Amino acid sequence: MSGIVIVGAGQAGASLAAKARMLGYSSSITLIGEEAIPPYQRPPLSKGYLLRDMDLERLFLRAPSFWKQQDVDLKLGAPVTAIDRTGKSVRSDGISIPYDQLVLATGSCPRSLPKKIGGELKSVYTIRTVADVNAMAAEFHPGRKLLIVGGGYIGLEAAAVGAKLGLDVTLIEMSPRILQRVAAFETSNFFRRLHIQNGVRILENTGLDRLTGDGRVSGAVLSDGTELTVDFVIVGIGISPRTLLAEEAGLTVENGIMTDAHGRTSDPSIWSAGECASFPAGGGQIRLECVGHAIDHAELVACNILGASSRYEPKPWFWSDQYDVKLQIAGLNTGYDRVVERWGEDRSGSIWYYRQSRLLALDAVNDPRAYLIGKRIIEAGQTIAPQFVSDPSTDIKALLSAATSVEPSVT
Amino acid sequence: MIKITYVEHNGREHVIDVPRGATVMEGARDNGIPGIEADCGGACSCATCHAYIDSNWVGKLPAKEAMEADMLDFAYEPDPSRSRLTCQIKVNEALEGLILHMPERQA
Numbered sequence: 001m002s003g004i005v006i007v008g009a010g011q012a013g014a015s016l017a018a019k020a021r022m023l024g025y026s027s028s029i030t031l032i033g034e035e036a037i038p039p040y041q042r043p044p045l046s047k048g049y050l051l052r053d054m055d056l057e058r059l060f061l062r063a064p065s066f067w068k069q070q071d072v073d074l075k076l077g078a079p080v081t082a083i084d085r086t087g088k089s090v091r092s093d094g095i096s097i098p099y100d101q102l103v104l105a106t107g108s109c110p111r112s113l114p115k116k117i118g119g120e121l122k123s124v125y126t127i128r129t130v131a132d133v134n135a136m137a138a139e140f141h142p143g144r145k146l147l148i149v150g151g152g153y154i155g156l157e158a159a160a161v162g163a164k165l166g167l168d169v170t171l172i173e174m175s176p177r178i179l180q181r182v183a184a185f186e187t188s189n190f191f192r193r194l195h196i197q198n199g200v201r202i203l204e205n206t207g208l209d210r211l212t213g214d215g216r217v218s219g220a221v222l223s224d225g226t227e228l229t230v231d232f233v234i235v236g237i238g239i240s241p242r243t244l245l246a247e248e249a250g251l252t253v254e255n256g257i258m259t260d261a262h263g264r265t266s267d268p269s270i271w272s273a274g275e276c277a278s279f280p281a282g283g284g285q286i287r288l289e290c291v292g293h294a295i296d297h298a299e300l301v302a303c304n305i306l307g308a309s310s311r312y313e314p315k316p317w318f319w320s321d322q323y324d325v326k327l328q329i330a331g332l333n334t335g336y337d338r339v340v341e342r343w344g345e346d347r348s349g350s351i352w353y354y355r356q357s358r359l360l361a362l363d364a365v366n367d368p369r370a371y372l373i374g375k376r377i378i379e380a381g382q383t384i385a386p387q388f389v390s391d392p393s394t395d396i397k398a399l400l401s402a403a404t405s406v407e408p409s410v411t
Numbered sequence: 412m413i414k415i416t417y418v419e420h421n422g423r424e425h426v427i428d429v430p431r432g433a434t435v436m437e438g439a440r441d442n443g444i445p446g447i448e449a450d451c452g453g454a455c456s457c458a459t460c461h462a463y464i465d466s467n468w469v470g471k472l473p474a475k476e477a478m479e480a481d482m483l484d485f486a487y488e489p490d491p492s493r494s495r496l497t498c499q500i501k502v503n504e505a506l507e508g509l510i511l512h513m514p515e516r517q518a
């Protein structure tokens with residue numbers, strides 16, 4: 001009876017359960033989620049679902065009946081509160097559930113603002129769950145003043161939704177530029193211009209001193225002393241991996257729940273996948289925050305639980321939809337020392353990140369062909385000479401045949 | 412409900428009732444039909460929901476938008492005349508009886 005137990009019924013947990021069944025695993029699979037609804041996708045939460053362009057059912061990763069058909073015991077609204085490693089069981093909803101192999105797929109939680117600067121006032125929101133978005137839906141009325149704290153992808157997407165719905169949107173970013181942590185100067189410039197054209201006020205180099213209000217937020221004081229009137233606030237200042245359960249159980253935590261290249265934690269019967277897990281890469285333990293990683297990592301762990309011993313080779317990709325612009329990202333730009341741009345007509349183009357001669361990543365703006373070509377080159381462990389990329393007369397498809405293997409000295 | 416036939420690469424057929432307004436991709440995903448992965452959940456961002464439309468049906472579908480056409484160019488073994496991203500096709504009565512074939516793999 002005690003087969004695989006998965007804590008966290010999100011993207012990774014759901015992918016792992018489905019994959020284990022697809023591989024023919026026939027013992028029990030229990031998928032335990034703290035949220036009350038079946039596994040769903042988060043990307044639309046700051047896009048179509050926030051815009052009220054999409055029903056709840058469309059967010060579900062599988063039809064609710066799928067889990068029953070696959071004989072996956074889905075326990076919802078049932079947070080796991082403790083792991084008993086000696087007795088090999090977890091505690092949830094007042095009962096003890098035995099496991100043979102346990103998977104922690106607990107995802108992340110958004111960072112919130114400290115209470116002393118008004119973080120706990122009413123109408124201050126973060127975007128992580130359907131419940132979060134439902135709670136703020138009634139705030140989105142034309143003309144209302146929305147302050148967004150943080151110029152990362154989620155903040156920018158929420159700004160785009162606000163602007164589309166006719167709100168008066170201000171976005172503040174503490175760093176010198178929006179997207180500073182994740183993208184090059186050129187990409188930041190593109191999105192700053194896009195938002196300004198759509199009427200969003202973007203204030204960079206601007207922190208939040210405090211939010212003010214009596215119970216409910218009504219104002220903000222910025223780091224330069226400016227005072228703003230606000231009706232509601234969305235905070236998008238990053239996420240932290242949910243490691244508490246692992247820590248309390250004495251598992252090693254290092255920038256997330258520490259796993260080896262196979263997805264195993266410091267306890268051989270416990271695995272971890274998705275955003276909450278860190279895995280070895282480039283001499284350290286890294287975490288990734290994207291759907292593609294959650295799926296691939298979880299599927300790898302499913303294979304390894306069933307006896308494979310595959311090592312994880314991340315192939316990160318990401319997208320962001322803002323207004324009529326689709327941004328697609330492949331690879332990881334960490335450590336880039338040079339970028340090359342390639343622009344076409346109609347605001348479509350791409351920004352390619354290099355370390356020495358090696359292509360690390362690219363950001364493609366309304367340019368799926370560049371995205372898919374770059375992705376293919378990166379995933380094949382190849383590179384492409386920057387002068388081919390930047391020359392607009394090179395046919396985009398020719399880039400594929402011009403790709404070369406990476407010189408060993410720069411790997 | 413609209414009847415759609417999904418044919419796996421190995422020839423296995425699945426006849427599925429798909430609700431009007433859903434996409435052809437969602438019909439496959441919700442019923443656990445192997446062959447369509449749909450990693451991005453229908454955002455036209457991943458090209459892992461590629462399928463070949465039965466030749467008799469090709470002309471009856473709404474045309475591709477530029478984004479879909481460009482993504483398809485780099486799907487696994489695209490067929491310019493029959494390939495579509497199934498997340499971009501909304502199901503309505505006109506699609507009753509649609510037949511589509513899954514590729515050998517998605518990427």
Ligand SMILES: Cc1cc2nc3c(=O)[nH]c(=O)nc-3n(C[C@H](O)[C@H](O)[C@H](O)COP(=O)(O)OP(=O)(O)OC[C@H]3O[C@@H](n4cnc5c(N)ncnc54)[C@H](O)[C@@H]3O)c2cc1C
Pocket residue numbers: 007008009010011012013032033034035041042043044045046078079080081105106107108127128129154242245273274275276288289290291292294317318319320321
């Ligand atoms: C607003 C938003 C927009 C995004 N947009 C994109 C995008 O465009 N593209 C992209 O690639 N990625 C995007 N992402 C990121 C992507 O959604 C995540 O990387 C992905 O969901 C991670 O999957 P996960 O399974 O690790 O975590 P989650 O999907 O968060 O799942 C973890 C689940 O575990 C549950 N849980 C935690 N602790 C417990 C416990 N003790 N007991 C029971 N259950 C527990 C949580 O409630 C949660 O449901 C976005 C994320 C957000 C929030």
Ligand code: FES
Pocket residue numbers: 436448449450451452453454455456457458459460496497498499
């Ligand atoms: S589901 Fe990703 S492109 Fe169709």
